[in-house]
Amino acid sequence: MLLIAVLGATWAGYTLLGGREAEGQALQSLQTSPLEKGEIVRSLLVSGAIGSPNSRNVYAPSSLKVNKVTAQEGDVVKAGQTLAVLASEDLVLDIESAKLNLESSKEALKSAGTDNKNGIASAKESVRAAEIEVQTARRQYEDTKAQAEKKPGAAVLSARADVETAKRQLAISRNQMTGGPGSAVASAKKELEIARRQYEALLSQSENQSGTSVVSAKKELEIAKRQYDLLENQVKGSSGSAVLSAKKELEIAQRTYDQLLAQGDFVPAVQSAKKELEIAERSYNELQAQPENTPAVKNAKMELDAAVNKYSQLQKGKPVSEQAALTRYNSAVEALNRAQSGSNARVNQAQIEWQNADRDYRTAAARYEASKTAEAPEGDPKLKDAVDQANAALNEKQAALSTINQSQADSITAARDAVNNANLDYRQSVESSAEALEQARLAVDRAQVGYDSAVKGIADAKTNAKDAWEKAKQSYDGAINNAREALVSAGDTLEKAKQAYETALGGATESVTAARDTLDKAQQAYDQAIGSSKEALTAAQDTLDKAQQAYDNAGNSAKDSLAAAQETVEKSKIGYESALKNQSEAFATAAAALKRAENSYETAQLNQRIAESKTDESAKLAIELQQVSLEKLQKQLKDTVITAPVSGTVTFQNAKAGQFASGLMFTVEDTSALAVTAMLSESDIGSVKVGQTAIVKTEGTGDEEFEAKLTRIGAAAVKNNAGEGTAANANANTSVQFTAQVEIAKPDPRMLIGMNARMTIVLEKKENVLSVPLDAVMSDGDGDRVYVLQDGKLQEIAVKTGIQNDIVTEVVSSELSEGMTIASIAQDAYDLLQSSPELKKEGASND
Secondary structure (H helix, E strand, O other): HHHHHHHHHHHHHHHHHHHHHHHHHHHHHHOOOEEEEEEEEEEEEEEEOOOOOOEEEEEOOOOOEEEEEOOOOOOEEEOOOEEEEEEOHHHHHHHHHHHHHHHHHHHHOOOOOOOHHHHHHHHHHHHHHHHHHHHHHHHHHHHHHHHHHOOOHHHHHHHHHHHHHHHOOOOOOOHHHHHOOOOHHHHHHHHHHHHHHHHHHHHHEEEEEEEOOHHHHHHHHHHHHHHHHHHHHHOOOOOHHHHHHHHHHHHHHHHHHHHHHHHHHHHHHHHHHHHHHHHHHHHHHHHHHOOOOOHHHHHHHHHHHHHHHHHHHHHHOOOOHHHHHHHHHHHHHHHHHHHHHHHHHHHHHHHHHHHHHHHHHHHHHHHHHHHHHOOOOOOOOOHHHHHHHHHHHHHHHHHHHHHHHHHHHHHHHOOOHHHHHHHHHHHHHHHHHHHHHHHHHHHHHHHHHHHHHHHHHHHHHHHHHHHHHHHHHHHHHHHHHHHHHHHHHHHHHHHHHHHHHHHHHHHHHHHHHHHHHHHHHHHHHHHHOOOOHHHHHHHHHHHHHHHHHHHHHHHHHHHHHHHHHHHHHHHHHHHHHHHHHOOOOOHHHHHHHHHHHHHHHHHHHHHHHHHHHOOOHHHHHHHHHHHHHHHHHHHHHHHHEEOOOOOOEEEEEEEOOOEEOOOEEEEEEEOOOOEEEEEEEEOOHHHHOOOOOOEEEEEOOOOOEEEEEEEEOOOOOOEOOOOOOOOOOOOOOOEEEEEEEEEEEEOOOOOOOEEEEEEEEEEEEEEEEEEHHHOOOOOOOEEEEEEEEEEEEEEEEEEEEEEOOOOEEEEEEOOOOOOEEEOHHHHHHHHHHHHHHHHHOOOOOOO
């Protein structure tokens, strides 16, 4: 029991110590930052293009031929300086003719009101002749125009497309003017009708003393207020909001990127790979320096030499048993040889004796046969006895020969058996010796394998060390590449996190704006519900007046757009006719002839009116018309000299001598004063105002900063080609944009018109204030607070926030002082206190 108690106390102590260590580790892992005083700047970064605030375009006044161009792109000109001169010969002739006609008409005025039949007839004849001339000239004009249009060049096609585009734009402007579907006029008219119905309904309610439901309006207001507060907390980065989540992701991505950037090539993986490379390289160098004859190789060589010596000795000498068996075998072989030799001698001798006996027998038989005659057919008896004796001797020798042969065979067989037995004994002895020799040979082979393995082991070790070194080098290079790729990837992740945060913040801001609009409308409805019918009626009257004004403005804007579209159509027609003239000289001649014929026709008509007039007033009116026609021609003559409208630099030139003038001919801009024009979103337009300072940077001037001032903010959203705001079409998913212009205080010669520029507009600035990272502030229904780390504890302090930018926010509290350690991510500190309440330091909360 005592042992159990001791163990239990020990375990409890270890548990308490482990818990404190865990708490300490948790606090150490908490990201913190020092509380410092400094400057907070809230700014807006936008991109735009450099231009001149004083820029003028010069268009072709007519489709006359260009005689001379006196200014080129890049030339510096003064206001009124000649830029180009158009052909004026025909206009001079037309003016002289018009002057003569005017003088003739003044003379004819003296006879006005009388029955000048001859003058009237002459005038009519002149009109008919002029009309025929016009018809002839028009047919020639149409024919040459048709011929020119059959094979249109690129300039003609482009001018034709401009005409069609201008006509389509004119149709759109007419649709706007007439209040067609989708037009701003129709939309304004619809708003006006709604406002009028609302006003009439409120007027009827006022007269009948019947108001709207206050309870319903109040309920709608409360719902809108809760929705607005919820969205506003999300924008401020309250717990669980998309903005807070995106901000946290951005903070993590920024920390990761900064850490990787600070580490550079000294990340743990690279250092580990470098250490592995150094070890592998040292091992490789040591093995390269190591001699080939290592102790292991020496031992293997000694074992091989010993095995070879033993094998050689076994090959040179024979064992005693093998030598004795060999001696016995040799003796048996010698005995066999002797037996064969001795037997052969006896056999030979017996063979010779047998052969002699056979020869004697054959000789005696021959003699006996020779002794036979007719007289003595039995032959000589003596010779017969000699034959019998010789035959007996032959038989004896034959028997002796057979006996010797048998004896020889028996001796040889016995000797051969002895040889075989001795040979068997010898083979057995040899086999025993061969086995020992084989064992020795195997020992030599094994020793040789051991020696080869030792030598190969040295070579393999060097090869393996080289391979290990190369692999370590590859791993080191790969680790460096991975570290750099990780930095690039972290940079990409950081950019994506910034975009995600900006998107989340923008979406939340837009939602808050929409919720604010809804809240304002609900508040307005509630105020109207609880207000008097007269106030509601007045508000409806104001709305109606504004709708009427908007409708009138839309109509005026549509009229302006229609006039501009009509002017564009006329200019595009001039451009098209100039393009045809540039392409076809015949058409140019026909066009000039038609113009002169039309002028003559107009003059003849005026002369006829004067001749036919019955009163001085009618004649004077006709003369005034001729005077207007003359002044028109004189103005056209004056317009043949194209001059600079302002002083500056020619930044665009589209005039060529010998070609017919059309469209935009010159652009003159004052390059001594430069400005940057940018587009601002609907959510940013409320934060800027004229007079705010700005900083401008360009690619051409590097990191150099130039002071500027916001000089102009668009009064309305940017118009599209239809003259509507960029978000006029409710079905289009298009954000509203406004123009803003900043003028550069001291333009740099390196800044060129059309160059891209980045400008930072300073919206608000505070100095010597306490600031913390955005994530360091916890926001919820209880207000804003931060967490201070002191004496191993976390203290929650209520704060009020002030100016903030994308990184830090101003915090105000009497409990805060410079130098305190603040938890960088309030959510982490909050979660830590939820899991470990004992870490919380109690303190006075301050609102």
